Amino acid sequence: MNKWENNRAWLLTIPVLIIVAFSAIIPLMTVVNYSVQDIFGPGQRIFVGTEMFRSVLHDYRLRDALWRQFLFSGLVLLIEMPLGVLIALAMPKKGWSVSLALVVLALPLLIPWNTIGTIWMIFTRPDIGLFGATINNVLGIPFDHTASPIDAWITLMLMEVWHWTPLVALLAYAGLRAIPDVYYQAAKIDGASPWATFRYIQLPKMRGVLTIALLLRFMDSFLIYAEPFVLTGGGPGNSTTFLSIYLVKLAVGQFDLGTAAAFSLIYFLIVEVLCFLFYQALQNVGKGANP
């Protein structure tokens, strides 16, 4: 769409800029300030330059957390994307059941994140949880997410898939509903099989929404904090210590503000770069979808 050329439009964005500047720029400056100092307590700080950054980059725990984070996000996407599309395909298309299905589907998205952690903590405990008790007592497989790293990961993945697959499904569903009926009619007349219809009509038409779902899911899983914090607290050991959890441990737990700040900036930079790459990809998809 052609837009009017008008630099006074800046005025309309001023409220947003003030709010976001207040919430983003000032705190970020504080972080930068911390990152170049070593703080022992109130009033006791010395300027240390880039030393914090160097120590952070050499911190093996941070590197471990980073790889863990990528592994987690990767697995999440691999499971949630196909599952979400499958659910969207199975969703009813008309009638009263649509509203009901949408509401049930969206329910997990509306639950506070630490309640999610609580739900799953209760659900998977070997003593009082349905899931934990079934695995341990009925199937006879020892399963305890507080003791075994693998069990902790399985529990976390289950929780994450349970929590966020509905978002992918809702987006995919919206994409599917936006396909006009004539495409299906044409496919019928051309004798296309259900698979061909999916491959050549539904999938290409969903490309836009699926890209958005992919970006959102990648970003949010990359920033995950509350759910593992409640469920596993980052353990057992450090096996589920993701970047955000490690960061909060450093800053609040050990009050190692300098390191935490340097870490914050590096973390922020990684996210920012990924964000930019994805934004570019998104722009290109937008162009492709509406020729």
Next chain:
Amino acid sequence: MARIEFDDVAHSYLRNPQKETDYAIKTIRNVWDDGGAYALLGPSGCGKTTLLNIISGLLTPTKGRVLYNGIDVTALPPEKRNIAQVFQFPVLYDTMTVYENLAFPLQNRRMGKIEIDQRVHEVAEILDLTAFLKHKAAGLAADAKQKISLGRGLVRSDVAAILFDEPLTVIDPHLKWHLRRKLKEIHEQLKLTLIYVTHDQMEALTFAEKVVIMYEGEIVQTGTPEELFENPEHKFVGFFIGSPGMNFLRCRLDGNVVYVDGERIKLEAKTADAAQKALGALELGIRPKYLEVSSTPVENGLAAIVKNIEDLGSYKIVTILFNDKTLYARLPEDIPAAKGKAWVVFPPQKIKLYSDGRLLK
């Protein structure tokens, strides 16, 4: 190639249709001859698209049978009927090239590679698409896209009929004519049965050999453009075809004459005979083209007033007030007309009589 027959087909979108008004298509019995070019003309919502979808098999009618060459296909899905359909908006497989789009219906029918290649090139040649075969279909102009949709139908050598659902809606006006001519060419070359849905009478009259007029879920008349103009069998046809539409006046029959608010109009004997048995209220119909208007008294002329004259270059549309009723007349350029008092003549051989909307004959 096929002769398509409707055997008392009726369709309702409701699950349990009760009244006649529940039906989108009211009991239709009709035959589309093999190799004919038909236009299905009617106002929006008259059931044209429903009818088309019943032919192609996208809809199964509530009642009745659909026959192709005498074989009952009512229960068959579209892909088994060998029908091609071109929709209002171009439907393409965006991720495929033009070639892949054209080959798609054949691949779905598991045809050999070499044969597919040959067919695709043949069809691309007919539609002037050869130059685009390697292009992505999504990037092309609307008319090229519509040609691809058409091509996906033509590519199947056994195609029984091609159905068009207002295919030129999204095409630029100057390309419409071009594409329509292409369709005619293809029709002459391949001798396929073509059924073309439209609400644009110009499009219907220029494209088709026979025009099928639909009104409120019924076929009210099938005929050549000339038949529709000269002999509208239904009041709606008179009204819908021609510009302006036919004039209608309530009247009372008495022997060989009718009275319109006391004014006496003479009829031909056969017109009057056909009307003797009619039960419903009578209406007289006459095309604006056949009304004679004179500014001086003439024999059989009835007094009227000319309210308005619109000069459209090659002819004039004259608005006449006749006993408080408005009539339109279409006069040739060389006949003078002036506002004010005038005399109209209803030529008896051009007068039609209608009862309950239907022509008496």
Next chain:
Amino acid sequence: MKKGRKKLIGLAIYFFLLLLPIYWMLNMSLRTNADILSVLTLYPANPTFENYLKIFTDSSWYSGYINSIIYVTINTLISLMVALPAAYAFSRYHFVGDKQVFFWLLTNRMAPAAVFLLPFFQLYSTIGLLDTHIAVALAHCLFNVPLAVWILEGFMSGIPREIDETAFIDGYSLPRFFITIFIPLIRAGVGVTAFFCFMFSWVELLFARTLTVTNAKPIAAVMTRTISATGLDWGLMAAAGMLTLVPGALVIWFVRNHLAKGFALGRV
């Protein structure tokens, strides 16, 4: 028909699994702690509302809900008020740096909350807003305002610019046009945006917990009390958890028809 049934069964299984953990928490919430720890039952044999009663009668519990609802509402209002004009600017005008600013806004949606945790704490203690509703509402603007601008811009771009032009020719001023004509046109968009602001503010815990002590403490943070005080009261915790589901479920029921539309625009 057979294929349709297979789909339906698959979906039913998925929904069953989806609801199972929630059901389990409901089951816990209707039992006493002693009962929970002694036997594992699929449904509460002697359902009791004791846990819920405790929450509704203890002000430190139920004020948590009120606090959450207050700051979520404030946040939704602020986000909409500042985002509407900005989204209009982005959807209608070209101006120096527009694309860069738009991108910079979006990056804030993607910023790790943990990074801002400590600076926020310091910032709000410095200006004396700590432990107030407005502090949490403002902090949540960090991610909700960019989101609101993004969603609204999508809806606004769907309205043809000719409408603006006609209104200006008819002598409308920009503010009057915006309020009396334009906002009603994108009503659905405003609803969808409000829904997402509500949702993200409601589910967020990190900021809400860090920036509050007692006066504005959100329910999500109050819940952790069950862990520290007297060992672990599972029944009480489950009841509190169940209650946090209610506002979300209500909101989603009311906007269910707009939701699909918002998603269809590919924003969110």
